[in-house]
Amino acid sequence: MDESSEVQSLDFDWDRPRRRGFTEAVYCEGKSPDQLREVARQIRDASTDSSLAFLFTRADAPRAAALKEILPDAFHDEQAQFLSWPALPPPVTGTRVVVACAGTSDWKVAREAELTASYMGRETQLIADVGVAGLHRLLSHQETLREAGAIVVVAGMDGALPSVVAGLVEVPVIAVPTSVGYGAAFEGLAALLTMMNSCAAGVAVVNIDNGYGAGVLAAQITSG
Amino acid sequence: MDESSEVQSLDFDWDRPRRRGFTEAVYCEGKSPDQLREVARQIRDASTDSSLAFLFTRADAPRAAALKEILPDAFHDEQAQFLSWPALPPPVTGTRVVVACAGTSDWKVAREAELTASYMGRETQLIADVGVAGLHRLLSHQETLREAGAIVVVAGMDGALPSVVAGLVEVPVIAVPTSVGYGAAFEGLAALLTMMNSCAAGVAVVNIDNGYGAGVLAAQITSG
Amino acid sequence: MDESSEVQSLDFDWDRPRRRGFTEAVYCEGKSPDQLREVARQIRDASTDSSLAFLFTRADAPRAAALKEILPDAFHDEQAQFLSWPALPPPVTGTRVVVACAGTSDWKVAREAELTASYMGRETQLIADVGVAGLHRLLSHQETLREAGAIVVVAGMDGALPSVVAGLVEVPVIAVPTSVGYGAAFEGLAALLTMMNSCAAGVAVVNIDNGYGAGVLAAQITSG
Amino acid sequence: MDESSEVQSLDFDWDRPRRRGFTEAVYCEGKSPDQLREVARQIRDASTDSSLAFLFTRADAPRAAALKEILPDAFHDEQAQFLSWPALPPPVTGTRVVVACAGTSDWKVAREAELTASYMGRETQLIADVGVAGLHRLLSHQETLREAGAIVVVAGMDGALPSVVAGLVEVPVIAVPTSVGYGAAFEGLAALLTMMNSCAAGVAVVNIDNGYGAGVLAAQITSG
Amino acid sequence: MDESSEVQSLDFDWDRPRRRGFTEAVYCEGKSPDQLREVARQIRDASTDSSLAFLFTRADAPRAAALKEILPDAFHDEQAQFLSWPALPPPVTGTRVVVACAGTSDWKVAREAELTASYMGRETQLIADVGVAGLHRLLSHQETLREAGAIVVVAGMDGALPSVVAGLVEVPVIAVPTSVGYGAAFEGLAALLTMMNSCAAGVAVVNIDNGYGAGVLAAQITSG
């Protein structure tokens, strides 16, 4: 047994910005406050490029508190469980990312997607309450949707919204199923399958509740 | 071993019209032409109430041919694999059943639903090509949809159409998932789950490809 | 990032009664007491048509308490986690909705269905303890079942009750699988699949534990 | 590589009758006519106890023909795909096995169960067309069901029949789900789950379409 | 809305002993102490046949305490969460039920099966720690297994034990999958599927963790 293996490695992937253009986000769920403080310390001490935002996802209140002990000037959004250091997003470049969702239940995932894109340097806009069961609201936003550089559509339950949105626009649509619903929603599986089978071409899907991943992809698409 | 059990029973449920108001339909899949001829003979010989239609579902061309040997004046729709004896639907009563679907692939299930309702005595109308990826077509039919007594919505792939339709009307909506699609459509499972989780209340779902069941239910709803 | 997106939208779909004939129900699960108070305030301030009931589903005790701070004269049923404002159902119209279930475990879902239909203006009747393992009880209610305008059948575990009920009547049957059971019940999936495959035509299924949806559909069917 | 492994072993478990009271049945599906002829030869040459029936299941017409080349006096039931040598069942002992099913589609599995019990020495009776959607037929057989030593209930689609039967009797009920149905029947999975969750205690389930296994178990139960 | 429906029915199926030979067991999970006290009162007041045991399953410590307030002389087994009133099992009749399991984890389900059979009037024997990974222990019990009237085999994880046991005996084997295990055990699904596919004929399966159902069936089988 190697002695050194008793110390759990938390080495950050410092090479990622060079390869991928953005930093490795820290997924906080399942990490202890101690572990998070250690990561935050590494980031604080090693960061040299102040134009890069370091993002922490699934940072609930106690975990955010631990991070803020080390990075007191970080930005934290409690509903989206999203923390960024430094607190200000980088200057806006590229085209606009629009995030659409059906209501309050999907809001926190939509917000995570929006904040991620914002902290990767995009202008963003979040449209809430545009569910398929009330088309008139969605149709009133057609102009905004058509002018976006990329659209993230967040939906739980029947997951039908991305098909409807993609049918209206020329823009790439990233669909995010959420675990909102009950019974045969199977914690987002129903929405995920719906979205994989979208009648409208030009829709791609990320993991259930993965607002972060959708935000990254939307920011990459709109970087030009 | 009981000798009599070597003869496979095909006894018809003659009591059903009294209890349920319609005859037992014969599901032809998995039955041999010989078995179907035997059933047809029983029906021909025993039927006394000429106002009741006897329906045969999943009657493909060879099975329909076998049935027509015994019931030569029956009506057969090849695409819907639907056969009725006698050939004419009963006089129209109740309110109108509208059947909506997204395209040619779902058409045969939609048609089975329409024919079933028609042969149970309803006025029917089938609207095809009203998919969610092209809302303008659906919206142009709003008047027709709102004036129906019940709507059957047939959809495969993402199964999103019933949610959108139900959001537009006061009428009961019966959703029929179809096995149309591939990959993560899982032979209709994706559409079934979508429909079970419809954001719009007032939607109920029947089995995958079960146009017959949807037609029966729609006819019952509109019987008043 | 759009500033306005930091305020989570809770806009009510005020157009729904015109389109669909009933108000948008508020699904309380996953909403905070603060959010519910805000919704209640909007409803209280904007409601002009006192004949429309506003329904809140999955309103457990603490959520109902929050709502009653704003709508003190609301009706709340604790077992069904159902709240209505105003407290009195509208005058009865249409035909009667009968709700049937097998026992105490399914009772709260059955009650949610019954209350929903009642607050949409229907006469209702709830028959409990009519499981398939004791047919004599079910058969003693045949008269009541046959005279209904629509029947909601609620069942968990084997989900066999809707097939048996539908085999006895001419009336549309709405089946509600419940998450009652354990092991291979898979939280209602077994009952859901059973009901989708009902041997009796004229059965349609709503989501697991979705008493509300079944009540809406039953009320729509019996509105005539 | 061991030379001897190039010859595929087909050694019969000759010890089984001593341990288990019945011979190893030969499952013919997936075996070539050559392999079956070889098995038949071993059985013909080694059998000494003429009171033991050797059973071959899933023996379709061509496979049965191959077996009959070696065992020309065997009994074959084409629908049940069941072959026995010798042709006559052993003398009847124990109590009666009743097999019940809902219709022609489940008949071949029911027949396999009945023949298996019969060739293990039981008196048997097969009741067909007793589906849950027409209770009156089932209720007319109550006397027969109550007097059985064990009941095998075969059902596809909603799989609801075993719950209803078990609710009427004191007798052990063996439930056999069948792959009859389509869509959400998922080739028998829906019926299997229904049966596992039977509201009536005293029901146990065998594999989908496993009439043979149900017949063996019923014969064991009624051997006393 | 029917006023009477506000009172939740808890009517006991008093006809069951006549039809089925044993009383309706009360499944306590999901019932409140108040509801259980009410059921207990009905049973205490109505019971006239002291030879019938009333069984309560899934009766954890607080629920058992509530029941004992009304039925102070009941028998309770805490691990099996099993309560019987009266406390003494009926006189032994029929043949012996043997229950086998692999270890301490499956013990409580095995014990529920044993107690159920015992309170239905059977002699019982429980053999623990006979897993497939240590065949020598199982083989040392062969005599006991062969002499049983029926065997209940309880197993989680790989669920392999029933196949091995059934391969050794002539006796009916009832298999009970348990939710013991983790990961790909999928809360008993893996064991359930294994048991449905047993290589040894004469095995039937009850629901996951359903020791009660296995005990009832074993008692029925051995009643003769």
Place this chain on the structure above:
Amino acid sequence: MDESSEVQSLDFDWDRPRRRGFTEAVYCEGKSPDQLREVARQIRDASTDSSLAFLFTRADAPRAAALKEILPDAFHDEQAQFLSWPALPPPVTGTRVVVACAGTSDWKVAREAELTASYMGRETQLIADVGVAGLHRLLSHQETLREAGAIVVVAGMDGALPSVVAGLVEVPVIAVPTSVGYGAAFEGLAALLTMMNSCAAGVAVVNIDNGYGAGVLAAQITSG
């Protein structure tokens, strides 16, 4: 029954290019040669904008032959089952789409993606045989991958390739699971789940074997 409903609608969505920037592709699977000839005729007669390519997917040899009767100058790729009319792709605009896959088995899906992007006006490059089990080949293409405007990664079996590719680049990655594999590949489900859970952010997934959808999305992303 509406007479007109007996004619199956095949109306083309002529409005789509205005809304979405590309024409509705015709999914040929499940359509008869007669139906396809009818669609082709409509397209031939109505097309006015020669810069728009009409695409037909899943056009196997007999279906392509039927289409070519009407559109004799169309382009057909037999392996990709892809047909375009007119035969020449539009002039190249935007940035380059790179398609990567692991071997001959995934090639036809990769080719469908490449052809789709090409006929939507993009420069394309297909890199085959870059599986994760031989990293050296993949690493030798790093330059090409990094310079793409979007990358489509096609993989069956373990579906691991998109994670590895996305870890190397700043570019949006569209992952296409394929049904290549056997056993626990579950016809592409394993690869789909792998891709949904990619460790590398910036990956989105389309349906199993949906090379067309991936090509559309990649072309949309690179249109700028």
Place this chain on the structure above:
Amino acid sequence: MDESSEVQSLDFDWDRPRRRGFTEAVYCEGKSPDQLREVARQIRDASTDSSLAFLFTRADAPRAAALKEILPDAFHDEQAQFLSWPALPPPVTGTRVVVACAGTSDWKVAREAELTASYMGRETQLIADVGVAGLHRLLSHQETLREAGAIVVVAGMDGALPSVVAGLVEVPVIAVPTSVGYGAAFEGLAALLTMMNSCAAGVAVVNIDNGYGAGVLAAQITSG
């Protein structure tokens, strides 16, 4: 569109023997005879190290014929659908690989495992007909099993055999689930899950029907 991409790449991973110690096997399913002839030509022309065997798996009769046109002196086993060039396995090194299975149905997968290990240079032995339903046969092979360097256990249906074997020995056990069975066997899923949950530590599992993968791993384990 890159012209060169119209030629489907079939480049062999010539670097694999250096990295992994064995050649890349060619999985023939889904490859056309033309493609296989092309692969065979590349191998024939480029092979320089006559001590390395090139293996082709899932090579049914027509595919083997195509390969033998180019490599006429290859070895082909029709049942195992296994082809090797050159025909003779390399000299035996390492310890012995024992392959065990329950009967004729699993034999072809077992044989593929045995041949793979043999052509990677191991002494092998195949034991057939050692199912869990007849323990005496398995126990008679204990000596052979204990003396192996690694054991491959192949089983379908209940998949219980690996647990029993691993409980008897100190040797690594590789379990191969097969698609043998029907109904709830779900094409090998039941056996796969059983094996993942083996009560005996020291068992690892490969894909359903993957005799080749098991043979490679067993040969690697026994190489020392």
Place this chain on the structure above:
Amino acid sequence: MDESSEVQSLDFDWDRPRRRGFTEAVYCEGKSPDQLREVARQIRDASTDSSLAFLFTRADAPRAAALKEILPDAFHDEQAQFLSWPALPPPVTGTRVVVACAGTSDWKVAREAELTASYMGRETQLIADVGVAGLHRLLSHQETLREAGAIVVVAGMDGALPSVVAGLVEVPVIAVPTSVGYGAAFEGLAALLTMMNSCAAGVAVVNIDNGYGAGVLAAQITSG
């Protein structure tokens, strides 16, 4: 009812070291502190061979405390929930076991595998933070990986790491899926399926989070 069955058996399999070369590990989850103290007492009193380590898995802090009351000199690793008595691993024999994982989330499972192999007498090395999304780190460890006797690869989420590792080495690879991830990770199912379908031959899989099983197998493989 057998009186003795009221005492739950906890008999240890003392024969296992003779048969299998290592002791039966005690899986602590689901066992009460009382039960664990009893097991510990049996082990302490009966152990005679001080060279055999007794292992306890899933021993969280309270369970470890109970065990240490009886075995005060035991070794406990809190993160891996692993306890051994005696505290020192046996002398090192065989070749080295390398354990690789992608990060802090999978660390505790990797550590359990490492400790298990160590206490079975192997030299071990744990490499953390070698995920597929940052290949450079993995490639920097190639030398270590190639020189191992066996490699355990632990991965959650997309589970892609074992394919990549196995593609680089000649050594047997044991893959351990973990329940790390969310949404479509389905608690490790996605990673499990990925690993079962590994493109690289020579990979076998153990249960989700089963570090112990992987450690045992790796130690068996490297014992030579």
